[in-house]
Amino acid sequence: MNVTEKRYLELLSRSFPTAAKASAEIINLSAILNLPKGTEFFASDIHGEYEAFSHILRNGSGSIRLKIDDVFGDALSEGEKRSLATLIYYPREKMELVLSQTDDPQGWYEAVLPLLVAVCKRAAQKYTRSRVRKALPRDFAYIIEELMTENSQGADKQAYYAAIIDAVIRTDRVGALIEALCLLIQRLAIDHLHIIGDIYDRGPYPDVIMDTLQGYHSLDIQWGNHDIVWMGASLGQRGCIAHVVRNCARYGNLSILEDAYGINILPLASFALDAYKDDPCVGFGLKGNPDLPAQELEMNVKIQKAMAIIQFKVEARLIDENPGFGLEDRKLLDKIDYERGTVLLDGTEYALTDTVFPTVDPADPYRMTPEEEEVMQRLEQAFTGCEKLQRHMHFFLEAGSLYKVHNGNLLFHACVPLNADGSLMETDVFGEKYRGRALYDIMERYVRAAFFDPDPEMRKRGRDLLWYMWLGEGSPLFAKSKMATFEIYLIAEKDARKEVKNPFYSYLNDERAMAGIFEDFGMDPDTSRIVCGHVPVKVKDGEDPVKCNGRVLTIDGGFSKAYQPTTGIAGYTLISNSYGFILAAHEPLESMRAAVVNELDIHSSRSVVERVDKRTLVADTDTGVELKQQIADLEKLLAAYRRGEIAEKAE
Numbered sequence: 001m002n003v004t005e006k007r008y009l010e011l012l013s014r015s016f017p018t019a020a021k022a023s024a025e026i027i028n029l030s031a032i033l034n035l036p037k038g039t040e041f042f043a044s045d046i047h048g049e050y051e052a053f054s055h056i057l058r059n060g061s062g063s064i065r066l067k068i069d070d071v072f073g074d075a076l077s078e079g080e081k082r083s084l085a086t087l088i089y090y091p092r093e094k095m096e097l098v099l100s101q102t103d104d105p106q107g108w109y110e111a112v113l114p115l116l117v118a119v120c121k122r123a124a125q126k127y128t129r130s131r132v133r134k135a136l137p138r139d140f141a142y143i144i145e146e147l148m149t150e151n152s153q154g155a156d157k158q159a160y161y162a163a164i165i166d167a168v169i170r171t172d173r174v175g176a177l178i179e180a181l182c183l184l185i186q187r188l189a190i191d192h193l194h195i196i197g198d199i200y201d202r203g204p205y206p207d208v209i210m211d212t213l214q215g216y217h218s219l220d221i222q223w224g225n226h227d228i229v230w231m232g233a234s235l236g237q238r239g240c241i242a243h244v245v246r247n248c249a250r251y252g253n254l255s256i257l258e259d260a261y262g263i264n265i266l267p268l269a270s271f272a273l274d275a276y277k278d279d280p281c282v283g284f285g286l287k288g289n290p291d292l293p294a295q296e297l298e299m300n301v302k303i304q305k306a307m308a309i310i311q312f313k314v315e316a317r318l319i320d321e322n323p324g325f326g327l328e329d330r331k332l333l334d335k336i337d338y339e340r341g342t343v344l345l346d347g348t349e350y351a352l353t354d355t356v357f358p359t360v361d362p363a364d365p366y367r368m369t370p371e372e373e374e375v376m377q378r379l380e381q382a383f384t385g386c387e388k389l390q391r392h393m394h395f396f397l398e399a400g401s402l403y404k405v406h407n408g409n410l411l412f413h414a415c416v417p418l419n420a421d422g423s424l425m426e427t428d429v430f431g432e433k434y435r436g437r438a439l440y441d442i443m444e445r446y447v448r449a450a451f452f453d454p455d456p457e458m459r460k461r462g463r464d465l466l467w468y469m470w471l472g473e474g475s476p477l478f479a480k481s482k483m484a485t486f487e488i489y490l491i492a493e494k495d496a497r498k499e500v501k502n503p504f505y506s507y508l509n510d511e512r513a514m515a516g517i518f519e520d521f522g523m524d525p526d527t528s529r530i531v532c533g534h535v536p537v538k539v540k541d542g543e544d545p546v547k548c549n550g551r552v553l554t555i556d557g558g559f560s561k562a563y564q565p566t567t568g569i570a571g572y573t574l575i576s577n578s579y580g581f582i583l584a585a586h587e588p589l590e591s592m593r594a595a596v597v598n599e600l601d602i603h604s605s606r607s608v609v610e611r612v613d614k615r616t617l618v619a620d621t622d623t624g625v626e627l628k629q630q631i632a633d634l635e636k637l638l639a640a641y642r643r644g645e646i647a648e649k650a651e
Contacts, residue, residue, distance in 0.1 A: 038191025048203025197224025540568025
């Protein structure tokens, strides 16, 4: 045994001070290797739609209903199963409704508790007793553990279990116990959650989603372009702030700024309503037809235009400061002929749909007016000073990354940029060229530098790169030729507005191109798969989310209500369990209240993407690799104890 190995084993012996303890841990870990793999749950492009996402999370993308069917078969009617499922998804709300309609609360309690315990047992089957015990709510850990072991104890303890239930009801704790059982079932239904980007923008409640995720037991997040732009805004990056505020106004969701994060937009609203008071703001109508009062609708429209013009000015300065970003063609205010109402774009002259620019000086179009400058200063202070926003963005850093390799799956939000021939595309990052995995790694390094680097210049580079990652052609999060904000607002011709997707999307069914990506990330092309989102899958047009013979799964199905007319569904989720991969396509949820009152579940069509010949065990996963290494180390420690090379410690 060399010195380094002995030092390591001596450190390990502090946790396992005797041969008996080392042996016990070897036995425990070896047993865990033979359990079925836990259920992984993948969701992408949630876009602030809390109710729909929460419902799918609560029902395990339909897996809890399947467990109810497995446990009860024909013993319960369809209506009884639906009622039980609704109780598990929304215990507090469903209990309140049921108890307001029954004359025999105790009878309902006595009937429903055994049903919940039975489902809980089924959900716990693939976990160790220790793992389940750690998941038990502290107040009811003893009671739930006793109830869940009822069948294994025989008939002698029937009175004992009946007494437990009776005492819980008598002490008025039965409602809390029912809620605890329902939440435990939800937790056991999903072992690990993967969020493949874009929690923010479009929908109204990204902050509630973030609060939910912060309390989730096991998850990772791959940042999306809409997440990155919020991260930049939280640091006061002006280009990111302009996009965030404009997007909120465009979807009628300024409440995200005001109510969710306490960002005062009154100075901005006053400026916009004054500067554009006589302006019809042609082309700045809202997306998704938000149901807003006329006065609020007008405010959103004018704020949207005001922030669009500020954005064009702010971005021009960023483009000048970062010539390596290659965004010179995005400076378009100086290409306008303000007298004729036209703009020169890529050598072609287009008529503008809107020629009212009260804050633009044609002689110096990128100069901010004093009022615009004051608005931006106030927004910077508000974004950087918001404790809740800072907490959410730091959670992104703790739980997230630009990509993740997990159990043979390569997870990222948008793409690995490719050239027209399918080879890896290079992107200039502050004078150095990167591609593939190296591009992801360097960009993530700069993201973290933006928040934490002690060098002010590195922090600025990181902040500016966050903005570039939102809209740059070489960004793996944007994946298009240009961000056509100017054209969408001000030019009618579709050709001018077109944002060409990176060739990655045309190669999704090309095994050679996908193999090149897998190899660059150090993965086996024959057994690996990509899971990504970003570009909505148009199911209504017959588009298939399963690409390249199952090697690529694109799971943006339109959680955002604004995109559901395009996709024809209301989101995808992907489930990976010990039997294989299942893709679920979800129809819209009417509302949480309808789900509770009318026991309406989201209808989901589930399709098997891959079914394994042999059930996947923990031993076959990344966790299994780690456990096998721990077992090998413990076996070395055990041998060292037995040879007397390391002394056992007194217990």
